[in-house]
Amino acid sequence: MTSTMTPESNRTGTNGRLPDEPKVAPVSTEPGTRAEPVREGPPALLIEHATKRFIVGKKRRPVVAISDVSLRIERGAIHGVLGANGSGKSTLIRLISGLLTLDEGRVEVFGHDIVREEMAVKRLINRVSVDAAFFKKLSPSENLSFAARLYGMDAKAAAQRAVEILARLGIGQKRMGRPIEQMSRGMQQKVAIARALLTSPILLLLDEPTTGLDPRSKLDVQIFIEEVRTEHNATIVLTTHDLVEAERLCGRISILNDGRMVAEATPAGLMAMVARDHGQPETLEAVFMTYTGRSLDDDLEETGVTDDDD
């Protein structure tokens, strides 16, 4: 990681990195725990001084959604991005996805510039957003066939793979032919994850993938995310409001507040920082409250009002 910024560290000029803090996630090869990110070759994701503004309202007021954000994520990592609603998490994901253009800065995915090598980057990434976006009248099979063809895959091979992925997520083959609108929200989200994995992305952008899922579905998805990282060697960027999920899955976590990256470290490192520098309890909720200036409850209440972080 190249940037670890806190208000305190910026004042001291150390750019926030704790002297004794490792640059990559702790190593563990036990099942269900974090594996070592790979530091050879270009990073999975490199963001340098990314800035994005929107013009809003009748007065055409410029609003800075992402401000001078820099981030480096090594291959094989699961990197969490936390922040309140409106902090810029989804905007950041959209910038990486090429769904928004940068005003300033640059983004590279496995060494490919997202502007100059747009098609190459698109083949390497996929995204799951908070709302499972499908043609709801079509079946999972039809939606996944569409996705497979878009990515140049053979439809028959893709169909077989889709069955395997969905079975792993607890969706049987008999559900494959029914319209998606007849599925629960949790099942739709699992199909969305299956669709993303179908194209074998090596950078997977998960934008609140478990929001609104029941505990069982949430756990299924979380286990599957870990499997994807270990078995498919994918790098994952995960935005979430679920701090337990973030602590469980993420090797490192960045905190966004008002479009700025205000802290970045391992979960343990972040908790140690708030305990040491702010006298707060060593919990991720304390981290969230300290760096975003609000409680998690405030944020979750707003989730019901707006589904977007822009």
Added chain:
Amino acid sequence: MTSATRELRASYAFIERNFNLTKRYWGWEVAWLVYSIAGALSVTLIGLDQGNRRLIFSLMIGAIFWNYLSVVFSFIAETIEWERWEGTLEYTMMAPVRRFTQLLGSTVYALVYGLIHTGVILVVLVLFFGLDLSHANLATAGLFMAVGSVSFVGIGMMAAILPLLYVERGAQMTFVLQSVLLLISGVYYSTDVLPGWMQLLSKLSPATYILDGVRKGLIDGEPITALLGDVWPLIGMGIFFIPAGIWAFGRAERYAKRTGKLKRVG
């Protein structure tokens, strides 16, 4: 896999998806077909009421071929709007697919769907009115449809950018554009009856030349060589509108990405 194979496969994705959507909405498809047949019959019955064979033919051609043109136009122009409505626009735009490939798939499906839909209406009307097409020059009608479709596809592509530029109003603008084309293109009457300024506008609509050419081919049996004056504007419009449509679509996509208008609404 070659780049061309990948693009063709991606293009087929849109054809297959639209076909699947048509299957899933089969009830509405039947309803829409019945409505279109009823509408074409109703309009053509005006000619029967007047006891005028030429008027029957003229109205029938207007009703049937406007149906075809409007189906093609709608399918292409609503490519973006459908995806925005379903919430899939961002997913499709993220995929490694060139916009030309996407539009090609949508266009091929629109043309095939339009031909089948219109073919059914044509058969019903010919049987209903017992029309004699033995003197018709089908080659002339076919050529006008083929060349005219290209021009209409181009206009559809231009219209498809409206929902990219205007999240809320884009689809409404597309609908208004289609309505204006219906008004000025002489679908049910000669453009000579229009006010002068509308007659000028009618010359900018490919539908004017298509319907004129099809009528002269089917009613008067005129060969294509006698109608080159109507063919050249269509070829010119096709050459202009399709590249212009693809170019404008690319510009609109960049604008949408700069301003954040790909995001789901509704």
